[in-house]
Amino acid sequence: MSGSLVLGIETSCDETGVGLVRVGDAGNELLVDAIASSVDEHARFGGIIPEVASRAHLEAMVPTLQRALAEAEVELGDVDAIAVTAGPGLVGPFPERCLALVVSGGHSSLLLVDDIATGVTELGQTLDDAAGEAFDKVGRLLGLPYPGGPHIDRLAQQGAVTIRFPRGLTAAKDQAAHAYDFSFSGPKTAVARWVEARQDAGEEVPLPDVAASFAEAVADVLTAKTVAACRRLEVDTLVIGGGFSANSQLRAMAQERCAAAGITVRIPPIRFCTDNGAMIAALGAAVLRRGVPASRLDLPVDSSMPLTRITV
Numbered sequence: 368m369s370g371s372l373v374l375g376i377e378t379s380c381d382e383t384g385v386g387l388v389r390v391g392d393a394g395n396e397l398l399v400d401a402i403a404s405s406v407d408e409h410a411r412f413g414g415i416i417p418e419v420a421s422r423a424h425l426e427a428m429v430p431t432l433q434r435a436l437a438e439a440e441v442e443l444g445d446v447d448a449i450a451v452t453a454g455p456g457l458v459g460p461f462p463e464r465c466l467a468l469v470v471s472g473g474h475s476s477l478l479l480v481d482d483i484a485t486g487v488t489e490l491g492q493t494l495d496d497a498a499g500e501a502f503d504k505v506g507r508l509l510g511l512p513y514p515g516g517p518h519i520d521r522l523a524q525q526g527a528v529t530i531r532f533p534r535g536l537t538a539a540k541d542q543a544a545h546a547y548d549f550s551f552s553g554p555k556t557a558v559a560r561w562v563e564a565r566q567d568a569g570e571e572v573p574l575p576d577v578a579a580s581f582a583e584a585v586a587d588v589l590t591a592k593t594v595a596a597c598r599r600l601e602v603d604t605l606v607i608g609g610g611f612s613a614n615s616q617l618r619a620m621a622q623e624r625c626a627a628a629g630i631t632v633r634i635p636p637i638r639f640c641t642d643n644g645a646m647i648a649a650l651g652a653a654v655l656r657r658g659v660p661a662s663r664l665d666l667p668v669d670s671s672m673p674l675t676r677i678t679v
């Protein structure tokens with residue numbers, strides 16, 4: 368196993384990512400992480416058009432792969448295992464027994480990870496919009512470019528939390544059935560109503576304050592529920608991954624609340640938060656180490672694959 372070279376390919380959304388990881392005795396070494404993004408093409412349509420994304424992946428795949436191999440100074444024949452995204456995924460590598468909060472444009476899920484290769488249990492997920500999706504929709508209604516998430520993040524840093532937007536599924540009555548679930552369509556709709564009311568009254572909309580208040584509401588729910596889950600399940604390590612883990616309000620609140628609760632929190636550097644091939648290669652390396660058998664080469668894509676299923 369040690370010395371094996373794992374190629375990771377990520378094509379689940381708008382980034383063609385190619386990563387190469389060398390499996391070592393002491394841990395994995397990331398040799399290269401090459402990315403080609405088609406986000407500018409999607410910005411023209413205000414969202415991802417699957418046909419546009421798949422054509423962009425076809426065009427970018429071979430040049431991105433060649434760039435990655437050249438930068439790592441290896442050849443395709445040197446690769447021992449190939450890991451590909453066939454459905455939604457997780458970042459790796461993982462510590463033993465931890466909680467994972469996966470927050471992206473499509474997911475807001477809380478997972479209990481006993482073993483990243485074989486033992487992942489989903490505790491809860493969003494019942495409607497994912498956090499990133501809610502940010503993108505609020506971005507659109509505030510007139511921000513696509514994807515709205517990073518723009519709201521930046522605006523929020525210039526504003527103050529002056530509006531109390533609702534916190535979905537946090538009432539006492541939701542604890543029994545939805546302690547680990549999320550709902551972000553409530554705060555999203557509340558922002559729309561609040562903005563409409565100001566516009567109808569002919570008042571200026573304080574965009575930075577709206578952004579700061581909305582970002583605070585989302586980060587509050589994500590971190591409060593996650594810390595409560597860590598306490599209840601007696602887990603002392605939290606891993607946060609997915610594109611929305613780039614969000615500064617979430618990162619700051621997670622650091623602060625986890626420190627107060629004695630929980631170690633691991634969040635990837637910003638460049639590994641959004642789609643990339645390195646995380647796929649790292650996860651592939653973890654699966655390879657566990658000796659999980661390889662998938663067939665005609666492995667199908669399954670966009671509704673549960674987050675708990677991993678094969679290479």
Ligand code: KG4
Nearest residue numbers: 471472473499514516610611613614641642
């Ligand atoms: O995991 P990811 O790269 O791919 C998809 O799930 O599509 O996540 C992309 C999502 C988008 O909704 C984007 O707006 C959001 O992550 N995002 C952010 C930030 N960076 C990316 N949302 C809020 N703040 C950010 N800094």
